[in-house]
Amino acid sequence: MRLSQSLIPTLKETPADAQIASHRLMLRAGLVRQMASGIYAWLPAGLRVLNKISAIVREEQAAAGAQELLMPTIQSADLWRESGRYEAYGKEMLRITDRHERDLLYGPTNEEMITAIMRESVKSYRELPQNLYHIQWKFRDEVRPRFGVLRGREFLMKDGYGFDLDYAGALLTYKKMMLAYMRTFQRIGITAIPMRADTGQIGGDLSHEFHILAPTGESGVFYDAAFEAGDPSAAASVEGFYEQMTTIYAATDEKHDLAVWEKIPAERKREGRGIEVGQIFYFGKKYSESMNFTVTGQDGTKIFPEMGSYGIGVSRLAGAIIEARHDEAGIIWPDAIAPFRAAILNLRQGDAATDKICGDLHEKLGADCLYDDREERAGAKFAEADLMGHPWQIIVGPRGAANGQVELKRRVTGERFELSVADALAKVLS
RNA sequence: CGGGGCGUGGCGCAGCCUGGUAGCGCGCUUGUUUUGGGUACAAGAGGCCCCCGGUUCGAAUCCGGGCGCCCCGACCA
Numbered sequence: 001m002r003l004s005q006s007l008i009p010t011l012k013e014t015p016a017d018a019q020i021a022s023h024r025l026m027l028r029a030g031l032v033r034q035m036a037s038g039i040y041a042w043l044p045a046g047l048r049v050l051n052k053i054s055a056i057v058r059e060e061q062a063a064a065g066a067q068e069l070l071m072p073t074i075q076s077a078d079l080w081r082e083s084g085r086y087e088a089y090g091k092e093m094l095r096i097t098d099r100h101e102r103d104l105l106y107g108p109t110n111e112e113m114i115t116a117i118m119r120e121s122v123k124s125y126r127e128l129p130q131n132l133y134h135i136q137w138k139f140r141d142e143v144r145p146r147f148g149v150l151r152g153r154e155f156l157m158k159d160g161y162g163f164d165l166d167y168a169g170a171l172l173t174y175k176k177m178m179l180a181y182m183r184t185f186q187r188i189g190i191t192a193i194p195m196r197a198d199t200g201q202i203g204g205d206l207s208h209e210f211h212i213l214a215p216t217g218e219s220g221v222f223y224d225a226a227f228e229a230g231d232p233s234a235a236a237s238v239e240g241f242y243e244q245m246t247t248i249y250a251a252t253d254e255k256h257d258l259a260v261w262e263k264i265p266a267e268r269k270r271e272g273r274g275i276e277v278g279q280i281f282y283f284g285k286k287y288s289e290s291m292n293f294t295v296t297g298q299d300g301t302k303i304f305p306e307m308g309s310y311g312i313g314v315s316r317l318a319g320a321i322i323e324a325r326h327d328e329a330g331i332i333w334p335d336a337i338a339p340f341r342a343a344i345l346n347l348r349q350g351d352a353a354t355d356k357i358c359g360d361l362h363e364k365l366g367a368d369c370l371y372d373d374r375e376e377r378a379g380a381k382f383a384e385a386d387l388m389g390h391p392w393q394i395i396v397g398p399r400g401a402a403n404g405q406v407e408l409k410r411r412v413t414g415e416r417f418e419l420s421v422a423d424a425l426a427k428v429l430s
Numbered sequence: 431c432g433g434g435g436c437g438u439g440g441c442g443c444a445g446c447c448u449g450g451u452a453g454c455g456c457g458c459u460u461g462u463u464u465u466g467g468g469u470a471c472a473a474g475a476g477g478c479c480c481c482c483g484g485u486u487c488g489a490a491u492c493c494g495g496g497c498g499c500c501c502c503g504a505c506c507a
Contacts, residue, residue: 012456012468013442017500037499091431092506109507143431143505157507209507218506279507313507347466379467386467397466407466 001340002362003372008045009033010384020216022322023148025331029388031318031339038145038153042315045388048339049318050156054135056187056336057158057312064180066131066160071113073137077103079112083290094141106139111287111309114161118305119293122163128295128305129169131177133160135314149319150275160310165297167284170306174206174282175242177310181210181278182232182245184312189334190321193223195250197279206282210312211252211274214323220253221274224264275320278312325412331389332412340370342428343390347378347397354401357421361394361406364425386411392428 008030017034018024026032031046042050058068074096080086086093086105094106107113114132122128135158145153162173178194185192190212197209211221226248235241249260252274261269285304288294294302313320318337325332335341342365346358362371370390372381378397385393395407400418408417408424419427 009440011441015441016436016443019501034499138507140507144501144503146501151506155507159507276507311507316507345466351465377465377467377469379465379469382467384468395466399466 001367001370003370004374006045006370007043008370008388009043010387018148020147020150020323021326022150022216022319025322025326025387026148026319029331032149034148038142038151040149040152040154040315045339046318049333049337050314052337052339053188053314053317054156054158057135057184057314060180060184060187061133061158061160063183064131064176066133066180068134069132070134071107071110071117071136073107073139074104075107075110075113077105079116080105083112083115083287085112092140092142094139107136108138108140109309109311110134110136110159111161111307112291115287115291115293115307118163119291122293123295125165125295125297125303129162129164129173131160131162131173133158133310147319149315150323152315155313156315158310158312158314162308162310163288163305164307165295165303165305167306170282170284170308171206172238174280174308175238177280177308178208178245179232179235179238179241181280181310181312182230182241185210185212185277186232187336188317188321189336190324191228192277193221193227193250193274194245195221195223195252195274196246196255197252198254208246208280209252209276210278210280212277212320212324213272214275214320215273216323217273217275219274219276220256221250221272222253222256222261223250223270224248225268225270227270275316275323276313277317277320278310280308280310282306282308326389329383330387333389333391335391338389338391340368340388340390341365342369342392342394343385343388344369344371345378345381345385345393345395346371346373347381347395349373349375351398351401354396354398357396357401357404357406361396361421361425365428394424394428 010030011028014024015027018027030043032040032042035041077086093108096104096106098104135156137154138157139154142151142153145151162170164170164173182192192210192212194208194210197207227250230244232241249264251257284306287307288304294304297303322331344358344361346354348354358371362369389411391411393409393411395409400406404420405418406421406424408419408427
């Protein structure tokens with residue numbers, strides 16, 4: 001993509017409204033624009049991040065056996081009256097009335113709807129277990145939206161729902177999802193730690209929150225360094241991995257248990273701040289019973305399926321990753337979810353040699369690179385590339401271009417390499 | 431929901447107290463200049479001063495009401 005023809009409106013100065021790093025940087029790097037309190041437009045570069053996160057989520061969900069569907073954002077109030085949550089949910093739910101005075105709502109979550117869908121179509125024990133998810137916009141009318149996309153009112157979430165015949169099956173689904181989530185976060189390029197959590201509004205009695213470590217996190221987190229050794233991509237079994245994840249100590253400040261903490265050797269104690277980017281729940285028959293979803297069992301009796309729900313805050317992750325990975329100059333995107341894998345900086349636009357090299361690189365790197373072909377000074381291009389946080393910068397100046405050399409800069413380490421065009425290309429693509 | 435603050439060209443702000451020609455920096459346009467870390471100079475464009483009402487000869491400024499946004503706290507994917 002050519003920067004000269006892209007809507008990537010970077011800002012030199014920080015908008016007064018933005019207080020925390022990710023919000024500031026998302027605005028400055030041209031990823032988002034605020035449209036109302038807690039409501040954001042995702043500009044082209046920001047949308048690329050959401051799409052890359054979503055793609056990884058989809059792959060890992062598919063690998064764990066979950067199916068994707070897409071449910072609407074607007075739901076009927078009647079559905080929520082069945083479960084009793086229409087009244088219970090309170091003011092956080094955005095309630096809407098249509099022209100016929102029917103009560104609707106903008107979905108804050110989808111337990112009722114997925115249960116209604118399953119109830120209509122699934123009748124036999126033979127059809128379970130099933131696990132369904134979608135990636136859809138949610139709305140929760142927060143009293144006080146803040147921190148940019150970290151606590152927006154409208155947000156993009158992957159929410160999945162598991163249906164099993166019995167507790168053992170539901171627990172296995174829960175464990176599979178924990179592994180899938182840990183793999184997802186690992187591929188995204190961040191450290192996430194699962195912690196025992198309260199079940200809140202969703203209900204139920206088994207739940208974990210996934211926190212990523214960032215100095216500006218909302219909650220304090222305490223964990224055993226043994227977590228750092230856990231590698232979800234190398235997990236031998238679902239059960240074994242779950243066992244490992246749930247026996248190592250980790251807690252947010254609310255649930256911190258000093259007695260247990262004191263027993264952990266000092267050199268293994270880790271304290272920090274965390275941002276919650278996902279949560280998983282087992283809640284049994286809460287919705288299948290309240291909404292009367294049954295399947296016929298082998299012996300002809302009715303079975304209320306055991307359910308769980310599994311959420312990842314996709315839009316929140318985008319902000320959380322920036323909180324975890326930035327410096328004074330800007331964002332430091334992990335390779336997997338950077339809006340562009342590489343930027344090509346043409347330091348002298350209009351110079352035959354640099355134009356030629358940049359054009360070739362642009363063609364070979366394709367859509368996942370951003371070609372800074374603007375009539376700007378070198379300094380401006382460097383500053384903006386650092387701000388936008390591309391993992392690689394291919395710097396093409398007249399000095400090196402004469403000998404077919406370019407400079408490759410790795411954003412995360414600041415390392416620079418003088419390389420031939422071909423070698424630079426190979427390194428970026430490796 | 432309690433407490434505090436702010437709305438003035440795209441962005442950051444001054445002006446308001448003490449009413450009288452709407453200003454600065456950045457950005458934008460054009461030209462010259464510069465050419466490896468946000469260059470310099472010159473000339474331009476761009477404003478219902480959040481909205482409605484009131485006071486006044488005259489309101490960005492004073493008064494009343496509304497709306498929007500932010501921050502702290504309580505609450506939350």
